[in-house]
Amino acid sequence: MSLKERVVIVTGAGSGIGRGTAELLASEGAKIVIAEINQTGGMDTLEAIVSAGGTAKFIQTNVADEQSVRLMVEAAVACYGSIYGLVNNAGIELEAELSSMTVADWDRILSVNLRSVFLCSRAAIPHMRREGRGSIINIASVHANFGFERYSAYDASKGGIVAVTRTIALENGPYQIRANAICPGYIDTAMWASWLGAQPDPEKTERETRQWHPLRRRGTPLDIARAVRFLLSDEAEWITGISLVVDGGMSARFFGS
Numbered sequence: 001m002s003l004k005e006r007v008v009i010v011t012g013a014g015s016g017i018g019r020g021t022a023e024l025l026a027s028e029g030a031k032i033v034i035a036e037i038n039q040t041g042g043m044d045t046l047e048a049i050v051s052a053g054g055t056a057k058f059i060q061t062n063v064a065d066e067q068s069v070r071l072m073v074e075a076a077v078a079c080y081g082s083i084y085g086l087v088n089n090a091g092i093e094l095e096a097e098l099s100s101m102t103v104a105d106w107d108r109i110l111s112v113n114l115r116s117v118f119l120c121s122r123a124a125i126p127h128m129r130r131e132g133r134g135s136i137i138n139i140a141s142v143h144a145n146f147g148f149e150r151y152s153a154y155d156a157s158k159g160g161i162v163a164v165t166r167t168i169a170l171e172n173g174p175y176q177i178r179a180n181a182i183c184p185g186y187i188d189t190a191m192w193a194s195w196l197g198a199q200p201d202p203e204k205t206e207r208e209t210r211q212w213h214p215l216r217r218r219g220t221p222l223d224i225a226r227a228v229r230f231l232l233s234d235e236a237e238w239i240t241g242i243s244l245v246v247d248g249g250m251s252a253r254f255f256g257s
């Protein structure tokens with residue numbers, strides 16, 4: 001499953017799933033581009049990778065911004081010469097009812113979560129086509145497959161990611177570029193912790209969410225990183241256009257049961 005010497009951009013790699021993914025891929029010899037808006041998070045990931053003997057470059061990036069993404073991809077190519085992989089992971093969430101949501105909030109969630117996939121893929125694909133190979137992994141969510149009250153913008157952004165993944169796969173298959181989405185369930189990260197902290201009884205919710213999973217635990221960034229590693233690699237060379245649910249079996253349960 002060698003990713004040795006392959007250049008992989010990981011967006012939102014300053015925390016959580018993105019950091020776990022960047023560290024795992026770097027440990028396999030991939031050259032990582034940490035495309036992250038948060039300077040401290042990006043530098044921390046860079047330091048972790050380099051001190052473990054890996055290769056990485058931190059490029060401060062706002063994935064929702066066209067110019068910032070263009071400059072990031074240009075800098076990545078200038079530094080490493082090519083791009084093999086793109087992990088569109090950066091994302092934010094918002095809990096708000098649709099009936100009272102502002103246009104600014106809706107646009108912010110859709111821009112960071114979905115427009116970013118368009119911008120980063122559009123910028124990276126010409127370099128992948130030049131190489132005649134590439135693999136794009138888009139981090140969606142189980143929110144792409146189910147409705148969650150007070151998450152309309154997030155749900156729409158994640159459903160959009162799964163849809164656009166299929167189109168990217170169709171348009172780029174002839175160039176040997178694959179595109180797949182991953183739908184994580186509940187993963188212990190800063191995003192999860194902030195959701196949990198906002199619940200009326202966090203300890204009770206923490207216990208309940210473990211029980212929702214047949215495997216009786218929530219996921220870790222490594223659980224998702226391993227799925228990213230597989231889909232990025234040549235082991236998955238005939239897999240494109242799919243969305244892979246990685247959720248400890250949570251989606252197998254009918255919630256009324």
Ligand SMILES: NC(=O)c1ccc[n+]([C@@H]2O[C@H](COP(=O)([O-])OP(=O)(O)OC[C@H]3O[C@@H](n4cnc5c(N)ncnc54)[C@H](O)[C@@H]3O)[C@@H](O)[C@H]2O)c1
Pocket residue numbers: 011012013014015016017018035036037038041061062063064089090091092112139140141142183184185186187188189190191192
């Ligand atoms: N944690 C979960 O339970 C869970 C479940 C399903 C899907 N996801 C998805 O996984 C992805 C990663 O989530 P996480 O839980 O690791 O969250 P996290 O908050 O720990 O990390 C998200 C990272 O994205 C960065 N980021 C935010 N806006 C950005 C921007 N405009 N440009 C560049 N970077 C930006 C943040 O600074 C942060 O480092 C997200 O897309 C999220 O929707 C998470």
